[in-house]
Amino acid sequence: MVGMSPNKGWMGAPWGGVWDPPPYDVAPPSPRHPTVKVKKPIQTKFRMPVFNWVALKPSQIDGTVFTELNDEKVLQELDMSDFEEQFKTKAQGPAVDISALKVKATQKAPSKVTLMExxxxxxxxxxxxxxxxxxxxxxxxxxxxxxxxxxxxxxxxxxxxxxxxxxxxxxxxxxxxxxxxxxxxxxxxxxxxxxxxPRLAERMNVMIFLGNFSDTAQLLMPQLNAIIAASMSLKSSSKLRNILEIVLAFGNYMNSSKRGAAYGFRLQSLDALLEMKSTDRKQTLLHYLVRVITEKYPELTGFHTELHFLDKAGTVSLDSVLQDVRSLQQGMELTRKEFMRQDDSPVLKDFLKVNTEVMEKLQADSKTAKEAYESAVEYFGENPKTSPPTTFFPMFMRFIRAYKKAEQDIELWKKQEAAAKEAESSPPGSQDQPELPIQKAKRQQMDMIAELKKKQMVKEPLIYEGKDGAIEDIISALKTVPFTARTGKRSSRLFCDVSFNEESPL
The missing domain is CATH 1.20.58 (Methane Monooxygenase Hydroxylase; Chain G, domain 1)
Structure with missing residues (x-):
């Protein structure tokens, strides 16, 4: 213990025996202060609040005023019942009979019967x-x-x-x-x-099934319909087949001499049409195919109008939907069994009368959706087990978006070429032709650059043009990047040009 000499302790007395405990009413002696009487705890009638003071140990009161005080004498002189009434903690019952407590403490309290944890x-x-x-x-x-x-x-x-x-x-x-x-x-x-x-678990499950059936059925039906419509429209689209035929022809034209002729391709190959660029890097293979289709096969343009609900079908987890339908069928069977056991239940009778036909339609639609989807996936050379709707349909959606974007790019290029030719054919200094937006923006940029250069000649330049045209780059960046005051941040587009083959939403 702290303060004891090394050769003394509760487990090792100087004489080699066990240290005897102190008398009941006397504190352990200390060489520095006289014997201090041990104070017994006071048993109150009520639970009292805790007085948060910092108490002194017996070893700390030697030579202090506390050695001269006798608080026990004060308590004997006072009636503390009024104090307890006014300072007891809240929500307590009547006063505790201390003598009765002592008697009860010697007796074992009867254990209360409990049925649940x-x-x-x-x-x-x-x-x-x-x-x-x-x-x-x-x-x-x-x-x-x-x-x-x-x-x-x-x-x-x-x-x-x-x-x-x-x-x-x-x-x-x-x-x-x-x-x-x-x-x-x-x-x-x-x-x-x-x-x-009786049959508590069955009744509870039937009640929950009755309450959930209508909402669940209304949630599942549109998802099944989306799968059916999207799958059937893909498989029946003759325009889509012809476009895939053109893609296969161009792919074989490029690869057959090196890799041999291909008889088909995986749908993910459609994404590669955006990756291959022309020699001058100005267009992709998809742009070229769109030009060919527009000029040689105009009847194929707008092929995507034959395809329906690809976006909705692409969000459906078909396995989960089919499992939900099976769960509903199990609930319906449980409800029928309960009704057979007590055919006098009007609730079960009315439910079965109204919803049996709904359940039959759900089962039929789920079977149709599964068959239509698997047929469509296999038709396009994919595996239904490894290609869920969330993977299969988005491949067509990406191709459609890219195709539409390529059409828009080609139309814009045609307008720019026509404007450039018209500008070349116009006499110098002609003011009759309206200024195109691109030309106007470029002229304004050049005017601003000239103004900055003029100011730099008057006073010490703050920005040096350098060899790489730093001023032009900064101005171009300010025009390209959205400006927001006081944020201290700029869009990451400052460091990457927007590619002309970027996909646009449907």
């Missing part, structure tokens, strides 16, 4: 409060499939508290012993009544 019971209590209904009302609503009485969210929460086998065993033991129900908590009493509902 404490955390599970606590969570059930929270769930029941959310329901806002009595135990009897909840159980009656489940027995009669009353969806108006219990919300779907509450049912899904309550499903977590189906009685376990162990809880059912405890309930059976409690009932055999004929113990008073009042000894149980509200949660345990609910669990006993809850467990008495």
């Amino acid at each position: 404490s955390n599970r019971a606590k969570n059930l209590a929270i769930t029941l409060r959310k329901g806002g209904r009595s135990v009897q009302d909840i159980c009656t609503a489940i027995e009669t499939y009353d969806q108006q009485a219990l919300s779907l969210d509450f049912l899904e929460l309550l499903l977590r508290f189906l009685p376990t086998e162990y809880e059912r065993t405890l309930i059976g033991k409690f009932e055999r012993e004929q113990q008073p129900l009042e000894e149980l908590s509200d949660e345990d009493q609910f669990m006993i009544r809850f467990s008495k509902i």
